[in-house]
Amino acid sequence: MKTTNDIKFAFLKSIRDKTKFFYVLLISLCCFISLIIIGFYFNITEFIDESIEKNPAFNTILVTLNKEEDLSDVDHILDIHKSNNDFYANYTSFKNEKFDGWLLLSHGTPDTVPEVIYGKNIDKNSEDIAICPAKFYPDSGAQHFKINSSDILKNTDTLNSTFTIEYNSYKKNKFDDGIPIKDKTLNKTFKIVGLYDNTKTLNFNNECFVTPSVLKEITDTIDPYLDENSISGTYILIDDTKNLNYVKNELYKKGYTDIEMKKNIDIDIVKSLNQIVVVLLVVVIMGIIVLNALYIKKQILIEKSNIGILKALGYKKNKIKKIYILENMFLSTLAFVIAITVFIFTFLIIKYKFFVSFRYFGINLFLNYKIIFLPFLLTIMLSTLICSIILNKVLKSDIIKLLESEE
Amino acid sequence: MKSKQNLNQDDTITLSQATKIYNTKTEKIIALNNLNLSFKKGKFYAIMGHSGSGKSTLISVLGLITTLSEGNYNLFGREISNLTENQLSEIRSQHLGFVFQSYYLYPTLKAFENVMIPMLLNKNIKEKNREKIALELLQSVGLKDRANHFPRELSGGEQQRVAIARALANDPNIILADEPTGNLDEQNEIMIFEKLKQLSKEGKCIIVVSHSQEVKKYADIILELNKGNMKKVSDENDE
Ligand SMILES: Nc1ncnc2c1ncn2[C@@H]1O[C@H](COP(=O)(O)OP(=O)(O)O)[C@@H](O)[C@H]1O
Numbered sequence A: 001m002k003t004t005n006d007i008k009f010a011f012l013k014s015i016r017d018k019t020k021f022f023y024v025l026l027i028s029l030c031c032f033i034s035l036i037i038i039g040f041y042f043n044i045t046e047f048i049d050e051s052i053e054k055n056p057a058f059n060t061i062l063v064t065l066n067k068e069e070d071l072s073d074v075d076h077i078l079d080i081h082k083s084n085n086d087f088y089a090n091y092t093s094f095k096n097e098k099f100d101g102w103l104l105l106s107h108g109t110p111d112t113v114p115e116v117i118y119g120k121n122i123d124k125n126s127e128d129i130a131i132c133p134a135k136f137y138p139d140s141g142a143q144h145f146k147i148n149s150s151d152i153l154k155n156t157d158t159l160n161s162t163f164t165i166e167y168n169s170y171k172k173n174k175f176d177d178g179i180p181i182k183d184k185t186l187n188k189t190f191k192i193v194g195l196y197d198n199t200k201t202l203n204f205n206n207e208c209f210v211t212p213s214v215l216k217e218i219t220d221t222i223d224p225y226l227d228e229n230s231i232s233g234t235y236i237l238i239d240d241t242k243n244l245n246y247v248k249n250e251l252y253k254k255g256y257t258d259i260e261m262k263k264n265i266d267i268d269i270v271k272s273l274n275q276i277v278v279v280l281l282v283v284v285i286m287g288i289i290v291l292n293a294l295y296i297k298k299q300i301l302i303e304k305s306n307i308g309i310l311k312a313l314g315y316k317k318n319k320i321k322k323i324y325i326l327e328n329m330f331l332s333t334l335a336f337v338i339a340i341t342v343f344i345f346t347f348l349i350i351k352y353k354f355f356v357s358f359r360y361f362g363i364n365l366f367l368n369y370k371i372i373f374l375p376f377l378l379t380i381m382l383s384t385l386i387c388s389i390i391l392n393k394v395l396k397s398d399i400i401k402l403l404e405s406e407e
Numbered sequence B: 001m002k003s004k005q006n007l008n009q010d011d012t013i014t015l016s017q018a019t020k021i022y023n024t025k026t027e028k029i030i031a032l033n034n035l036n037l038s039f040k041k042g043k044f045y046a047i048m049g050h051s052g053s054g055k056s057t058l059i060s061v062l063g064l065i066t067t068l069s070e071g072n073y074n075l076f077g078r079e080i081s082n083l084t085e086n087q088l089s090e091i092r093s094q095h096l097g098f099v100f101q102s103y104y105l106y107p108t109l110k111a112f113e114n115v116m117i118p119m120l121l122n123k124n125i126k127e128k129n130r131e132k133i134a135l136e137l138l139q140s141v142g143l144k145d146r147a148n149h150f151p152r153e154l155s156g157g158e159q160q161r162v163a164i165a166r167a168l169a170n171d172p173n174i175i176l177a178d179e180p181t182g183n184l185d186e187q188n189e190i191m192i193f194e195k196l197k198q199l200s201k202e203g204k205c206i207i208v209v210s211h212s213q214e215v216k217k218y219a220d221i222i223l224e225l226n227k228g229n230m231k232k233v234s235d236e237n238d239e
């Protein structure tokens, strides 16, 4: 008998049995749950990986002990600057009815600016330039992810435009008691020469990078008490995540004790996320195994006399096995197709209905074969495996026993 | 007629010194005790006897479902004791037709599809002819108009006639029926026996196990078993 006949037989057998519908639904539910778990897991880990890769802030160490150690003999350091000179935030000329103009100016070197996708990168020689987010939202709301996505400025709106930021200079009061007195209001104008990709980094949508010397000038001016002896932190940018531990060790050797990361993703959270996902997957796998085992066992017990009659009619063991496995594969494939369809719909709804605003600060959802592969294996392979194990057992018993085992 | 491989030298089925012993944990049951029997094409055999006398065992041995413990079984000139499981399956598919007390139709297949099951193994029947043959067979048991019904939609007698049509699907030489009318009323019983009788007249070897006295009217030869021994062989023609 040709395989097409086997398939036809298996197909007819299964499509007409309404009790099999429950099996398909249960298995597709398991498959759907595993798709959700794996989809969620891959999205989170991919997001974390990409963010770490694209955002130099994840390679920046903060040491808070102010020591005048020479770090030039430590390899892999790209940039060192004082935390006082790291950023300055204030309202800017972007202020209008949509935006309050609040910007964050950050220490920008070619190494600290995330990937520039429009215009050019920062360079040390030209002053008064800024690299801003490609999806720019010059508003204090951006700091709290309060973003109206339709108002986001695009590259055409922002590239090559200029903005002005104000800052005050202070002088020491006559008692020199540490309370500064405002002297005069100064301002600086920056031209946006480049835009960086902020959708895949964890930068705020209102964070612009400016030349270190200009930022130092502003931050030193607003704090007249800053001098060599005041305690502040130092940011140290490392060239690659894999060299972090090396540099940390070198810093420990040199006596820096308080070492942390400028930006970090809590490793414990990632670890426990991994564990939760593994546990959930194990539960789903167990679910699939148990459901399959119970169902197929019940089904094959019901079918024992049918298997017996097939044997009596001259069907060889392997042929019977083929028919029943084909039937099971057909059912589990149906379950998989149902699950994947529902999953893709769910995914699209979440992505385009509930997740739109998240996209603007870097969280995007994606689908790929990796997400689908494991659930595919789980549903179809596992079902087939269990089916063939049970069949092997059943087919061992002789025809009379099979025929006599009526439900 | 379809070609039948290797089995045409002789048209008899012979059991010689056939013994079947079931070894259970507690005892040794001699289900068939040193039987010497032969069956011929074109005859209707009725196997009778009390419950437990070995009738089903004999049918199973003849149907290659069980193997003998001792003795020989020769099927149309072929000694079957040395055949592999797959070879036995092939002989079952080509030369033997089975009818059981409980019909054993596939619940999710329609009547004509049930009849087609054995044909799927038969390379001699072209795929496009299968359905036609199945319908002809159903017609021959008076069920042409029920061809598209599922077993649950048929009465017991109708189901058993579908089973007979299925047993005939590959045009076997031997039809083995173990209490085919055990679940049927008298009217249906007569219909079944008449069909089987007709088949024997067409040249098939019909072997029927039955409790019913009715079978005696149709049988050419009546074999009576008693505790595994052949108690009485009566030939209608002798009487
Ligand atoms: N698989 C088996 N294992 C053990 N004993 C069996 C088995 N099948 C049948 N027997 C025994 O063999 C004897 C003959 O059984 P069977 O052929 O079914 O008789 P019948 O069909 O005439 O009622 C009985 O005593 C029965 O209990």
Ligand SMILES: [Mg+2]
Pocket: B055, B056, B057
């Ligand atoms: Mg019996």
